[in-house]
Amino acid sequence: MEVAKRNEEIRKMRRPRFTLRQIGNKFGITSERVRQILLRMRRKYEQCRRHGVLYFGTCRHCINEKSYKKKLRDMGPEIKAEIARLAVKGRTGEMVQERNLLIQHLVEKKGFSFSRVAQLLHRSHSTISKTYKRFGARRLRGSTAQ
Numbered sequence: 001m002e003v004a005k006r007n008e009e010i011r012k013m014r015r016p017r018f019t020l021r022q023i024g025n026k027f028g029i030t031s032e033r034v035r036q037i038l039l040r041m042r043r044k045y046e047q048c049r050r051h052g053v054l055y056f057g058t059c060r061h062c063i064n065e066k067s068y069k070k071k072l073r074d075m076g077p078e079i080k081a082e083i084a085r086l087a088v089k090g091r092t093g094e095m096v097q098e099r100n101l102l103i104q105h106l107v108e109k110k111g112f113s114f115s116r117v118a119q120l121l122h123r124s125h126s127t128i129s130k131t132y133k134r135f136g137a138r139r140l141r142g143s144t145a146q
């Protein structure tokens with residue numbers, strides 16, 4: 001059964017006073033799990049200050065960013081291939097996000113100038129500096145929110 005559908009049924013069953021154990025038995029899960037699900041469903045979706053999206057628990061974009069940043073930090077010479085991959089014109093959300101993080105990484109961790117990053121990513125100096133500043137400002141707002 002689809003999780004959302006199941007959870008909704010659990011909530012409905014809870015209303016006419018089934019015990020947690022009775023509900024759990026119906027779905028083959030523990031009463032503790034039922035309690036957790038009910039608690040979770042009462043919680044609200046929140047909006048990520050950094051990405052502006054609604055999330056439940058932790059923002060998916062924040063998770064992706066964190067893991068991509070780690071990936072960049074752990075990269076050795078293969079970072080050249082990564083730069084080449086993101087030097088293309090691709091504009092999907094994920095690529096844009098990764099490119100922004102790569103720019104930030106090259107400037108802050110590697111000490112590259114905007115001109116050098118621009119050359120590597122086949123973009124103009126002003127595109128790189130604008131992207132970096134906009135992304136950095138967003139990052140700053142995000143960090144004060146946490």
Ligand SMILES: [Zn+2]
Nearest residue numbers: 048051059062
């Ligand atoms: Zn986020």
